Amino acid sequence: MTDQTIALQFTSVSFSYPALQVLEDVSFHFHSGEFIALVGPNGSGKTTLLKLILGLEQPQAGTIRLLGQSPKKSSNLIGYVPQHASYDPTFPITVQEVVRMGLVGSVKRGQRKQELEQALWALEQVELAHLASRPYSELSGGQRRRVLVARALCAKPGMLILDEPAANMDKESERRLYATLAHLKGATTILIVTHDMRQVSDLTDRVFCIDAHKEGGVGRTVVQHALEDYEDGIKRVRHDVKLSGDQCQKEAFNG
Amino acid sequence: MDNLAGFFGALGSPDFPFVRNAFFAGLLSSVLFGVLGSVVTVKRIAGLAGAISHAVLGGIGIALYLSATGKVPGLSPMVGAIVFALLSALIIGTVSLKSKQREDTVIQAIWAIGMSIGVLFMAKTPGYTDPSSYLFGNILLISSQDLVLLLVLDVVVVFLAWRFYPQIEASAFDEEFAQVRGIPTRAVFLMILSVTAIAVVLLQTFVGIVMVIAMLTLPAGTAGYTAKNLASMMAGATLYAFFFSFSGLVVGWVVDVPVGAMVVVIAGAFFLGRAAGNLIAKRRKSHDKGEKSPA
Numbered sequence: 001m002t003d004q005t006i007a008l009q010f011t012s013v014s015f016s017y018p019a020l021q022v023l024e025d026v027s028f029h030f031h032s033g034e035f036i037a038l039v040g041p042n043g044s045g046k047t048t049l050l051k052l053i054l055g056l057e058q059p060q061a062g063t064i065r066l067l068g069q070s071p072k073k074s075s076n077l078i079g080y081v082p083q084h085a086s087y088d089p090t091f092p093i094t095v096q097e098v099v100r101m102g103l104v105g106s107v108k109r110g111q112r113k114q115e116l117e118q119a120l121w122a123l124e125q126v127e128l129a130h131l132a133s134r135p136y137s138e139l140s141g142g143q144r145r146r147v148l149v150a151r152a153l154c155a156k157p158g159m160l161i162l163d164e165p166a167a168n169m170d171k172e173s174e175r176r177l178y179a180t181l182a183h184l185k186g187a188t189t190i191l192i193v194t195h196d197m198r199q200v201s202d203l204t205d206r207v208f209c210i211d212a213h214k215e216g217g218v219g220r221t222v223v224q225h226a227l228e229d230y231e232d233g234i235k236r237v238r239h240d241v242k243l244s245g246d247q248c249q250k251e252a253f254n255g
Numbered sequence: 256m257d258n259l260a261g262f263f264g265a266l267g268s269p270d271f272p273f274v275r276n277a278f279f280a281g282l283l284s285s286v287l288f289g290v291l292g293s294v295v296t297v298k299r300i301a302g303l304a305g306a307i308s309h310a311v312l313g314g315i316g317i318a319l320y321l322s323a324t325g326k327v328p329g330l331s332p333m334v335g336a337i338v339f340a341l342l343s344a345l346i347i348g349t350v351s352l353k354s355k356q357r358e359d360t361v362i363q364a365i366w367a368i369g370m371s372i373g374v375l376f377m378a379k380t381p382g383y384t385d386p387s388s389y390l391f392g393n394i395l396l397i398s399s400q401d402l403v404l405l406l407v408l409d410v411v412v413v414f415l416a417w418r419f420y421p422q423i424e425a426s427a428f429d430e431e432f433a434q435v436r437g438i439p440t441r442a443v444f445l446m447i448l449s450v451t452a453i454a455v456v457l458l459q460t461f462v463g464i465v466m467v468i469a470m471l472t473l474p475a476g477t478a479g480y481t482a483k484n485l486a487s488m489m490a491g492a493t494l495y496a497f498f499f500s501f502s503g504l505v506v507g508w509v510v511d512v513p514v515g516a517m518v519v520v521i522a523g524a525f526f527l528g529r530a531a532g533n534l535i536a537k538r539r540k541s542h543d544k545g546e547k548s549p550a
Contacts, residue, residue: 054434056435088299093424097424101432101433104421104433105421135483
């Protein structure tokens with residue numbers, strides 16, 4: 001299902017905060033239609049890397065191309081599913097209105113009827129169309145996360161980015177979420193950012209790790225690790241088998 | 256009952272224009288309290304609005320002093336209030352965006368310093384100036400010109416809220432996502448803060464600082480318990496604000512007490528009553544669930 005079009009490419013990217021070098025000489029890429037996991041422990045620079053991809057931070061060195069453009073220019077082609085950990089349960093809003101937010105422009109007002117139709121379509125993709133009129137705060141944590149996936153899908157993006165999609169989720173909700181992602185795989189490029197260093201979903205084509213520093217470097221870098229089948233629905237990350245971030249690994253590694 | 260009949264008689268009588276003006280002031284300010292109050296509540300910046308509305312006293316004190324001592328003859332207290340409101344909005348907004356961890360300290364500092372400057376300058380102003388008259392205001396002293404100003408501000412605020420509703424809603428609900436969608440969230444935040452600051456200045460000269468901050472939070476807070484979305488919260492808060500203003504005016508007239516303070520007490524009692532009712536309903540619901548679930 002994947003093609004050779006590059007969806008995201010980092011070339012020698014470095015980023016630092018005033019007193020802290022976070023990323024140094026990061027180079028990796030993946031293709032359109034692929035299902036990618038980007039893993040790293042807490043504090044490794046995952047959030048910074050995500051902000052760079054989303055165009056919320058600018059690198060001090062190197063270039064980032066997202067769907068053929070700079071991240072800032074291509075932000076409308078991205079469907080982003082944040083953790084939304086600071087969610088306010090007293091905020092009055094319905095499920096449908098949350099999903100319509102995925103179509104909001106920087107200053108423009110959209111067509112209400114068209115937006116409603118698209119929001120309903122997106123809710124159907126995550127099998128939650130029957131909850132469209134319900135208050136968002138009445139949903140379970142797993143349902144809320146799927147609503148956020150629908151919000152990201154609403155603008156029919158070329159790429160879906162999910163930050164810690166399974167955090168604080170029970171097994172059944174997680175299974176439903178990954179069933180939705182399996183349905184989308186191939187038609188949409190999917191990037192999952194997670195702190196789980198050992199296991200990833202069996203949907204994953206390639207896994208990139210925010211790894212230790214390169215020799216002589218201060219900031220962290222990104223390397224590609226091999227994957228092996230572990231048990232039903234899960235793949236294990238082979239941290240002992242490192243590949244270059246720019247190496248296209250088409251064949252799954254099987255031990 | 257005679258007093259109540261007297262109030263409605265005065266409301267319709269051309270001999271008591273101040274009662275009619277107070278009624279229309281309540282009506283027009285309710286729109287501002289409802290719309291801006293809902294935005295302030297969902298953005299969780301009531302503390303910021305509180306600091307701005309109290310810091311305004313500093314500008315009023317300085318303007319009164321400069322005018323009374325002849326240093327700047329005829330300087331209106333409203334000019335001083337606008338300068339202080341925008342200045343404090345700028346400082347608080349910048350600190351809030353650049354250094355979140357210092358936000359609380361700066362809000363409290365601006366609140367206290369602004370009020371203290373006001374009290375100091377009023378003390379040195381020739382003649383007697385009572386700071387409490389600015390804290391509680393007097394809705395019965397509103398002129399027809401003031402009503403026109405309120406109407407203009409109503410139109411501007413309602414238009415901005417309608418025009419940028421999706422951007423305001425998105426940046427209040429999920430700021431990070433709004434940024435990714437290209438919404439200038441900082442500009443939206445500073446715009447909300449500036450409009451709130453200007454509205455606070457206008458409203459506080461009519462109804463007093465305490466009533467402004469109470470009415471920016473209590474009607475929206477009360478409406479928030481039943482609102483389905485931000486738009487219905489704005490509509491509900493506007494109706495509540497008008498109901499509180501009108502009942503405060505009626506009760507204030509009937510029992511002969513300050514109207515501003517009465518409005519705040521009624522709004523506060525309603526909000527607390529609604530909060531208590533909500534808490535009891537939640538407890539009952541969880542209790543019922545506990546009883547129904549198998550052992």
